[in-house]
Amino acid sequence: MNIRFYNARIVAPSQKDKDNIEVIKGEVWVKGDTIVYVGDGKDSDKVFAQNDIIIWNREIDVKGNVLIPGFKNAHTHTAMTFLRSYADDVPLQEWLQNHIFPKEALLKEEDVYWLNILGIMEYLTSGITTSFDMYLYPYATAKAAEKTGFRTMITSGLNNFTSSVKEVEEQYFKINDMSDRIKFVPGFHAEYTCSKELLEELSAFSNKYKLPVWTHNSETLLEVKECKERWGMSPTKFMDSLGLLEYGGGGYHCIWMDESDYDIFKERNLSMITCPASNLKLNDGIAPVSTFRKNGIKVGIGTDGPSSNNCLDMFREMFLVSGLANVKDKTANSIKAEDVLKMAITDGADAMGLSECNAIAVGKKADIVIIDLNQPNMQPINNIIKNIVYSGSKINVKMTVINGEILYADGNFNIGIDPTEVYEKANSIIRSME
């Protein structure tokens, strides 16, 4: 769509320091799926000349509210919506082995499609415009994004039990061919669910095509201990020894790291994705987020799956990133609010290889969220970025735009499916397993 947003406050890259963000007042113009203008609107003649005449589908008076780039949910298993509030209050391994895996064995491909759509709806209510998804039946995940207009990066959850490198290779080619909004990179579930041979095979594939590789890494102390017993080295070092990290990628969680693991992350230009709510809930530990950042390693933020969280809400994750870094570092100012917001948007996008969606700036994809300041939790307006990071809520998401299409506005979904149908499907899927 061609959309003109006017009377807006805009969270944009700082003019003075491109590594920072600032709040400016003005307009954002979207042509098709791309941002073509950000400014005060007074130099529009110049812009018109550059871009031809734009016939607006919508001119939206933002009424002083805030345009931010959409949040990037940089680690999730979206379709696990069916297990939300199903098995809680147990530690990771027990939760996986006794509660999650048996139910997942009953999942069908069509179930994953519908369960993804439910998760996508929740993303839209939280201003999340992109997910980095690892789950069973990646084609179903891709189809759900295709149907709804959502943007997703899919990675394979390769493991000894449910998939093969051959399948990953097929998925890589087929999924990357589906839509500009849907991409695929190789990944594996975790060191403890993959044989060395399987990982060597994945390494050969990723090196052949020069691809990044993603995985759950050092989420629990037990995982690291057992990996060291098995291979005499940390999960990060083990992966590196297999040549899995030659072309970047990174790790989800990364709580229990050795000093030398940081060196590998730096050397291989890897990113770390932190999932604070899930880590709290499963008692995994508190991730050393500020240590990663001090080492110059990019950190994105993920919700993890809805079964271990149990919601998909970037506002809660941002507050937790900030608060838990204080606990970890024994200070009240471990990470600035501005940096937390950057992690949830820019750094997450860059980690995923989606730099075209990392900012509200000319040439970037139009993944934009309107944050409603006309709610009591956003008043008074002392500091908009701090209000968003420390006080923001789903109640503040007035509109979510992905690739220039308005998918959610004022509580209504525009995803081509009736929400009631999605809720009914999700309930019938889990009920059919009981």
Add this chain to the structure above:
Amino acid sequence: MNIRFYNARIVAPSQKDKDNIEVIKGEVWVKGDTIVYVGDGKDSDKVFAQNDIIIWNREIDVKGNVLIPGFKNAHTHTAMTFLRSYADDVPLQEWLQNHIFPKEALLKEEDVYWLNILGIMEYLTSGITTSFDMYLYPYATAKAAEKTGFRTMITSGLNNFTSSVKEVEEQYFKINDMSDRIKFVPGFHAEYTCSKELLEELSAFSNKYKLPVWTHNSETLLEVKECKERWGMSPTKFMDSLGLLEYGGGGYHCIWMDESDYDIFKERNLSMITCPASNLKLNDGIAPVSTFRKNGIKVGIGTDGPSSNNCLDMFREMFLVSGLANVKDKTANSIKAEDVLKMAITDGADAMGLSECNAIAVGKKADIVIIDLNQPNMQPINNIIKNIVYSGSKINVKMTVINGEILYADGNFNIGIDPTEVYEKANSIIRSME
């Protein structure tokens, strides 16, 4: 108002075990400010006979959504809304001395009235129907509750600088005379802001009228250390030695406790109010919530003031109570979701001395919230209570009823004041101080 809620799921005291809650299906009838019926509606003849004929002002089809008793925000400084996102990322003492106290010195009584109304609006969006408020100008706090229809328990923030026991005594009689919805109990700011003489005077007053006393207690390690240096004992023991705890009351925060402090809490029937978001933000430490509970001590939940949080959101607090108890106790199931919900409602109400508002049951005050299940974060419906505690958000608060009056519904406030006026006042108050 006389309101009939039908087609509802209801979070009510369990029939089998009154100390627990359960979800039942049926109707709730409100006559004036009181709940007069909870059940399936089929025995209505009997109820009509008991209560005369009720002419309904509203009959509300709840459409399968959930009625819960309103949340009790058991510790807050509501009017600190003006300092939201004003001074962040500094530890408690620096925050208080360098940022908060200088601005508070400029506050006028009328400012506190408007800033309270802003906070009350946010409470309504989060399903909070009662606050336990300690702040400057308690009459203004009372008037804001009187004007809007909100329910509040006020306690005095007595200290060496801004008030006297004589004033507290006046406030006690005047405020308790204002409205059934507005109550007052004595309190003091903290051991470190009060002289021994002042506390002895407060003790004499509270003993004369047999009143509970509340205060900030053992919020930081420094506070406890300095108290021990000053008086040779912990804050709790010091208060007890002055006779301040003869008639109950309790402490806010209570993070750094001695073994013997728990004994005093038990012996004096005191309650503890935990404020996890604020504690994270100010790096106070993680409260030993489950230790209090194992000692049989009632624990309520508070947001603390919006300047140190920065939002007023019981959903975020509930998730944090659960998650941080896991961190503290090194387990994934420290406190059950059902117990966290009870803390946020029943235990908070009981701690405040407002047991008439602690449940949806006949004879209780009609403080009721409708939780919207028709949102993606509440689907599928595997476990409603876990969904609320782990996944709930302000977006799920469809209606907030206090004392039988609908104060908030579908995003609209019914508090006798235009929200825009409140936002303008709050902004002009903080701007006038710069």
